[in-house]
Amino acid sequence: MSDLKKIKDKFLLKLKNQLNLSEINQIKSDLFGKNGIVTLQFKKIRSIPETERKKFASDLNIIKDQLQDLINLKINKIENTEINKKLKKEKIDITLPERPFTKGKIHPVSQTIDEISSIFSEIGFSVEEGPDVENEYNNFTALNTPDNHPARDMHDTFYLDEKKEKLLRTHTSPVQIRTMLKDKPPFKIIAPGRTYRSDSDQTHSPMFHQVEGLHIDKDINMGHLKGCLNYFIKEFFEVDSIKMRFRPSHFPFTEPSAEVDIGYKIKDGKIIIGEGDKWLEILGCGMVHPNVLKNVKVDPSKFQGYAFGIGIDRLAMLKYGINDLRSFFDCDYRWLNHFGFDPLDVPTNYRGLSR
Numbered sequence: 025m026s027d028l029k030k031i032k033d034k035f036l037l038k039l040k041n042q043l044n045l046s047e048i049n050q051i052k053s054d055l056f057g058k059n060g061i062v063t064l065q066f067k068k069i070r071s072i073p074e075t076e077r078k079k080f081a082s083d084l085n086i087i088k089d090q091l092q093d094l095i096n097l098k099i100n101k102i103e104n105t106e107i108n109k110k111l112k113k114e115k116i117d118i119t120l121p122e123r124p125f126t127k128g129k130i131h132p133v134s135q136t137i138d139e140i141s142s143i144f145s146e147i148g149f150s151v152e153e154g155p156d157v158e159n160e161y162n163n164f165t166a167l168n169t170p171d172n173h174p175a176r177d178m179h180d181t182f183y184l185d186e187k188k189e190k191l192l193r194t195h196t197s198p199v200q201i202r203t204m205l206k207d208k209p210p211f212k213i214i215a216p217g218r219t220y221r222s223d224s225d226q227t228h229s230p231m232f233h234q235v236e237g238l239h240i241d242k243d244i245n246m247g248h249l250k251g252c253l254n255y256f257i258k259e260f261f262e263v264d265s266i267k268m269r270f271r272p273s274h275f276p277f278t279e280p281s282a283e284v285d286i287g288y289k290i291k292d293g294k295i296i297i298g299e300g301d302k303w304l305e306i307l308g309c310g311m312v313h314p315n316v317l318k319n320v321k322v323d324p325s326k327f328q329g330y331a332f333g334i335g336i337d338r339l340a341m342l343k344y345g346i347n348d349l350r351s352f353f354d355c356d357y358r359w360l361n362h363f364g365f366d367p368l369d370v371p372t373n374y375r376g377l378s379r
């Protein structure tokens with residue numbers, strides 16, 4: 025029997041056995057690998073006398089094809105059974121009931137921030153952001169706050185290092201500094217965000233929210249400030265007229281400074297904004313102090329303007345009838361379900377701006 029026939033018979037016999045994938049692959053490499061039996065036969069062709077060479081080569085090719093086909097067939101068969109086994113195991117039971125679908129709610133503070141941003145964007149303010157962890161310079165010094173000012177006290181401010189260089193911002197006013205340092209005037213921005221003070225009772229929480237406003241340009245005066253705030257309060261509370269008063273106050277970063285109260289009354293246990301003879305303080309404001317402008321390289325003889333800081337949580341409580349500030353931060357799912365907003369509910373004064 026010729027060598028080729030012996031090889032063929034030997035391997036056909038081997039391949040008749042029940043083999044697993046690695047055994048078949050072993051046979052494949054024994055036959056066709058770099059030094060495989062069939063590979064070596066091909067290498068031999070050149071040394072075979074010319075008269076027999078053609079036949080040898082043709083026989084060899086036939087045997088190679090036969091063995092290769094058989095091996096491929098066996099591999100395919102094994103792979104197919106594997107896939108079918110897997111498919112059977114992974115069968116989806118479409119008779120199972122679907123999982124319950126729960127839709128989240130928008131927190132009243134987020135909703136209020138969206139409403140505020142939308143109202144101010146209507147009159148040309150853009151939205152800026154600053155980090156919660158601030159440096160002492162942006163939070164106090166650049167805002168003309170003297171070293172001995174009570175706001176710098178450890179009892180009021182959360183400092184993050186012994187040297188009192190890093191702190192949790194006590195107000196959103198440092199965003200004024202950041203904005204003016206990175207650009208050239210004019211500026212017309214609001215900056216909503218989280219703020220922190222060492223304080224906690226029914227109306228104070230150590231973390232709360234403010235929105236800062238800043239408008240710097242040529243010839244901006246207190247009349248502009250009053251008009252802007254009047255417009256904002258009416259839009260926010262969705263009323264046609266309001267009672268508003270400016271009470272002289274003091275902030276190191278504004279001169280003159282004022283606190284703004286709005287008139288309200290209580291009717292049937294509900295608060296009515298814009299009527300009545302009671303007053304409620306809702307924000308601080310003033311004309312930006314020339315020292316602040318100098319600190320950010322804006323020439324106060326050419327540019328001036330106003331700034332304001334509003335407590336967001338207080339506004340949300342007033343508008344949505346929530347009476348304990350701390351409930352905002354309790355993370356009580358039932359509370360959120362009651363006071364929260366449907367993501368698809370568009371507030372009446374929403375004009376398309378998203379935070």
Ligand code: DAH
Pocket residue numbers: 194195196197236237275277278307308309310311330331332333334
């Ligand atoms: N930063 C002040 C505070 O937290 C609020 C404030 C008052 C901001 C007057 C201002 C302003 O921009 O002009 O109490």
